[in-house]
Amino acid sequence: MSDSPTIKALGDWTLDILAAPFGSPARKDAHGEYFDAGTDFAEEHYPLAPAVYYHGFTSAGKPAKKPIFVGRSTKRETRVDGVWYRVELDPSKPESQLCMKAANEGKAACSPGTADHLRRVGPDGHCEFWPILEVSVFDMYAGQRPANSYAVALPALKAVYAEAGIDSAILEETPMPGTEIAANVVQPDIAVLISNAVKAALAEQSAAHAAEQTAAQAQQAEIDKAVKAATDVLVADWATKMRLPDGSLGSPVIAQFAAVRKFDNLDAADQAVLVEVLGAAKEGRASKQGVSDAAVKALVIKLDEDKTRVGEMGRSSLKAANIKANEVMQSNLAGSGHEWVGVAYSQAIWDRIRLESFVAANLPSIEVPQGVDSITLPLEGADPTFYKVGEAATNDATGWPAATVPSSKAGTDSRTLTLAKMGARVEWSGEMEEDSLIPFVPQLRAQLSTAGMEQFEHAIVDGDTATAATTNINNIGGTPGVTDLYLLFDGFRKLALVTNTANSRAGAALALTDFLNTVKLMGVSGINALGMNRKKVGFIVDPLAYYAAMNLTQVLTRDLFSNPTIEGGELTGLYGYSLRPSGQICRLSGNGLSNAAGKVDQTTPANNTKGSILAVRWDQFMLGYKRRMTTEVTRIARADITEIVCLMRVGLKNRDVEAAALTYNLTV
Numbered sequence: 001m002s003d004s005p006t007i008k009a010l011g012d013w014t015l016d017i018l019a020a021p022f023g024s025p026a027r028k029d030a031h032g033e034y035f036d037a038g039t040d041f042a043e044e045h046y047p048l049a050p051a052v053y054y055h056g057f058t059s060a061g062k063p064a065k066k067p068i069f070v071g072r073s074t075k076r077e078t079r080v081d082g083v084w085y086r087v088e089l090d091p092s093k094p095e096s097q098l099c100m101k102a103a104n105e106g107k108a109a110c111s112p113g114t115a116d117h118l119r120r121v122g123p124d125g126h127c128e129f130w131p132i133l134e135v136s137v138f139d140m141y142a143g144q145r146p147a148n149s150y151a152v153a154l155p156a157l158k159a160v161y162a163e164a165g166i167d168s169a170i171l172e173e174t175p176m177p178g179t180e181i182a183a184n185v186v187q188p189d190i191a192v193l194i195s196n197a198v199k200a201a202l203a204e205q206s207a208a209h210a211a212e213q214t215a216a217q218a219q220q221a222e223i224d225k226a227v228k229a230a231t232d233v234l235v236a237d238w239a240t241k242m243r244l245p246d247g248s249l250g251s252p253v254i255a256q257f258a259a260v261r262k263f264d265n266l267d268a269a270d271q272a273v274l275v276e277v278l279g280a281a282k283e284g285r286a287s288k289q290g291v292s293d294a295a296v297k298a299l300v301i302k303l304d305e306d307k308t309r310v311g312e313m314g315r316s317s318l319k320a321a322n323i324k325a326n327e328v329m330q331s332n333l334a335g336s337g338h339e340w341v342g343v344a345y346s347q348a349i350w351d352r353i354r355l356e357s358f359v360a361a362n363l364p365s366i367e368v369p370q371g372v373d374s375i376t377l378p379l380e381g382a383d384p385t386f387y388k389v390g391e392a393a394t395n396d397a398t399g400w401p402a403a404t405v406p407s408s409k410a411g412t413d414s415r416t417l418t419l420a421k422m423g424a425r426v427e428w429s430g431e432m433e434e435d436s437l438i439p440f441v442p443q444l445r446a447q448l449s450t451a452g453m454e455q456f457e458h459a460i461v462d463g464d465t466a467t468a469a470t471t472n473i474n475n476i477g478g479t480p481g482v483t484d485l486y487l488l489f490d491g492f493r494k495l496a497l498v499t500n501t502a503n504s505r506a507g508a509a510l511a512l513t514d515f516l517n518t519v520k521l522m523g524v525s526g527i528n529a530l531g532m533n534r535k536k537v538g539f540i541v542d543p544l545a546y547y548a549a550m551n552l553t554q555v556l557t558r559d560l561f562s563n564p565t566i567e568g569g570e571l572t573g574l575y576g577y578s579l580r581p582s583g584q585i586c587r588l589s590g591n592g593l594s595n596a597a598g599k600v601d602q603t604t605p606a607n608n609t610k611g612s613i614l615a616v617r618w619d620q621f622m623l624g625y626k627r628r629m630t631t632e633v634t635r636i637a638r639a640d641i642t643e644i645v646c647l648m649r650v651g652l653k654n655r656d657v658e659a660a661a662l663t664y665n666l667t668v
Contacts, residue, residue, distance in 0.1 A: 006110050007137070009103040012365060013071075013089040013096070019049075019112040019135045021082040025124060033125040041083060042118075042131035048073045051087045053095040055113055055136045070096040070137060072535065074619065085135050092361065099137045107209070109138040227304070260298035266441060268306035268314065271299045274441045276633050357453045358580055359460050362538065362616075365623040366417075368651070374418040375624055379655060381411020417624040417653040420488040422459065423646060424451065430640035448646055452629060455485055458584040460623075460652060461540065461614070462600075463491030464498070473497055474588050476595070477603030486588075489652045492540070492616055492660045493585070496521075497598050500657035504598065506665040510548045510611065512555070514663050515539060515574045518615045521661035528617060528658050529577070536619050538578040542592035544668040545611035546571065546581035577615070585614065598664030611668035620659035624651040 008016040020041065023034030056067035070093050075086035089096040102108035112132040120129035263271060275295055303314035368375050385408035396402045426444065463486050466472045469479040473494055474486045496503040503521045507514050519537060520526035529537045541549065549555065550571045573579050586592050589600045589608035601607040626649040633644050654660070 007103050007108045009100065010086075012367065013091050013100060015071075015087045015089065015100075015103055015108075015137070017085045017087055017110045017135055017137070018082050019085050019110055019132060020130075022080075025126075028125050031125075033121055033127055035082065035127050035130065037078075039127050040129045042129065043076065046131050046133060048076055049085065049112070049132050049135045051085075051089070052113075052134045052136045053093075053099070054138055055111065055134070068093065068095050070099060073135060074536075083132070087135065087137070088364065089137075102138075111136050111138065231304075260294050260301065263295065263298035263302075266298075266302070267310075268299070268302040268308070269310045270441045270445055271295070271302050272310070272314065273445050275299050357457045359457045359540070359582065359584075360623065362618045363460070363621050363623045363652075364619060365625060368417070368419060368624045368626040373626075374416050374651070377415045377417060377622060377653065377655075379413040379415060381413040382409070384408045384410045415622075415653050415655060417622060417651045418489070419624065419626050419649050419651045421627075421647060421649045422456070422485060422488055423648070424448070425643055425645045427641050427643045430642070444644070448631070448644075452646060452648075454584055454587075456648075456650075457582065458587040459485050459488045459491060461492050461582060461585050462486050462494075462587060463489045463652065464494040465490055466498075473599045475602045476597070476599040477601045488650070490654075491652065492614055492621075493598070493612075493662060495654055495657065496614070496660045496662035497664070503658065503660065504662040504664060506596075506598075507613075507663045507667075508665070509667045510545060510552075512552050512574070514613055514666065515549075515577070515579075518613045518661050518663045519575070519577065522615060522617060523658045529615070533617070534576045537615060537617050538580065539574065540580055540582050540585060540614040540616060542585050542611050542668075543581050543583060544592065545613060545666060546579075548611070548666075548668040549574070549579070585612065593668075594664060596665045598662060610664060611666040613663040613666065615661040617659045620655040622653050622655070624653070626650070 006018045006021070010016055020035045020039070022036050023029065024036060025034070028034045050069055051071040051073055053068040053070045054064075056064055069090070071087050071089040073085040073087050077084045077086075089100055091097065091100075099108055113134045113136060114131055115133060118129070118131050118133075119127065122128050263274075266274065299314075303311050305311070306314070366375065366377075385406075387406045389404050392401045392404050394402045426448070462474055464473045465487055467480055467482075467487065470476055472480050472486070474480070474484070480487060490499065505517065505521060518539070519529040522528040522537070555571065555574075571579055583592060586594045586600050586608070588602055590605065591608060592611075593608045594610055594612060595601045595607040596610055598610070598612060627647065629646060629648045631644060631646050633642065635642050
């Protein structure tokens with residue numbers, strides 16, 4: 001019912017979606033129905049809707065075992081062409097990645113869903129009452145179209161709402177103004193309602209995509225043929241060296257490939273690290289003896305069998321390098337493998353850091369463009385003022401009717417996000433030869449990824465740029481060192497404890513009300529943490545405060561809550577807000593605790609005995625990336641050592657001083 005695009009990609013993981021395009025009696029959908037500005041979407045009951053992949057169905061059109069919640073809507077706006085939603089996709093979901101790719105290439109569509117017992121449709125097909133309960137995003141690469149005949153039954157909607165963390169009871173409580181009830185639950189058929197010109201454009205894009213797919217399949221077939229030829233040569237060679245008497249090629253890898261047996265304890269990512277570290281001696285950046293044929297062979301085998309993202313990146317890089325069949329297994333030739341495994345290695349580490357750090361994963365982010373070391377973020381300011389307006393009665397000196405509406409201004413504001421750099425370096429001696437590196441590689445990769453994840457989270461939570469003596473919340477009894485990681489930027493605790501002291505409070509023995517009193521600090525009377533904003537606010541607590549909260553009488557007594565907040569031994573939320581423990585809050589105290597003022601005393605560690613509750617409004621912070629985590633391996637011949645360096649340039653900025661609140665001095 002609209003000629004404008006239904007989905008607009010705004011940047012990383014954010015979409016604008018035309019969920020309900022307006023039509024007219026002359027412009028109805030395939031079901032003979034239409035929305036217009038007079039449709040009641042029950043916005044007061046359903047201000048935002050969860051974002052779901054394909055209405056809870058698989059790409060094959062069958063009900064999924066569990067509806068896939070791909071993101072959340074953060075804004076709803078009625079425009080001249082219909083009802084729009086702003087949706088933030090969850091980058092950890094593969095389906096979100098498919099939808100984002102499709103949106104960037106004009107191959108995404110959308111459809112809203114409602115429930116049979118709620119909607120009301122007039123005799124002429126006008127949708128008079130049509131609450132939007134979910135917004136589905138379609139990846140048309142998978143053959144999906146918004147023109148589908150599947151109904152969204154109430155149990156399916158309940159499952160979608162449960163996945164999104166929304167109480168499904170509201171589906172039963174909405175008032176239902178009466179007109180004619182439609183027979184089935186439907187979603188608007190957008191594809192058949194767009195103009196012929198748009199249809200033609202989509203058909204042209206589909207044909208182009210089909211041609212690209214055909215070309216890509218042909219190219220992949222050639223690559224597969226070349227790899228198979230190389231593998232056949234190896235299999236013939238390895239068959240003569242097999243340890244099993246039957247000579248079966250169906251034997252395990254450890255039996256088939258005796259030459260690479262010593263690498264069996266490494267996965268594909270670990271093997272990539274080993275090859276990257278050892279490298280080629282002639283390049284002057286690896287071990288003295290270089291990488292062996294067996295190491296490279298093991299890497300190719302592992303990447304061929306690896307079905308994770310590491311394997312995909314390795315195979316993709318191999319294709320990009322245009323490696324010939326007779327070069328794949330020869331480590332003394334350029335293009336043999338170690339040029340591209342470094343990419344897989346770096347990406348594997350970064351994925352671990354980004355996905356396992358729940359704090360960083362909850363924050364919106366932006367890429368800082370090249371050529372600048374900071375970025376200005378435009379913000380909304382004060383709202384325009386509305387007035388009681390009288391009827392026009394006179395003309396002004398120009399002869400025009402005198403204005404009866406007083407004027408006011410819409411305020412504007414901005415924040416500057418500045419970048420800082422964090423990094424780590426590990427060295428080892430030349431005496432560590434290839435065989436001794438094998439058990440060392442998994443340990444090195446695990447430590448790099450885990451340490452990077454934990455310390456990045458520490459900087460976000462504990463960050464404080466104050467450098468003077470006895471002023472930094474992470475070293476209140478001393479003076480920070482110039483390389484201390486918490487100096488990267490001001491983080492969550494600094495905002496509430498120092499920048500805006502009104503957003504922090506001293507507690508006593510931990511009580512359930514401490515959680516409620518913490519969020520009440522966020523804005524006047526806690527207004528920034530009410531209503532739908534509850535889904536945007538979360539608690540972060542130290543480990544001892546988490547254990548103490550699990551032992552609260554109100555939490556242990558299930559009959560106090562219709563939906564208990566503790567299930568299976570895990571406390572997931574209180575008062576409707578999510579709750580997560582972090583081992584990185586007050587990291588430098590060693591026990592996650594602070595002194596009675598909420599600050600870490602490194603000079604007298606015995607003063608750090610108090611717990612804390614941190615409340616964060618996730619959408620009011622912004623992470624800015626100039627350089628994602630990179631890893632480099634360098635051979636330093638004059639010292640007979642090899643080093644690996646990890647670096648990242650990143651910044652953090654809060655929108656305003658109400659973005660975090662803190663209760664400290666808790667006895668836990």
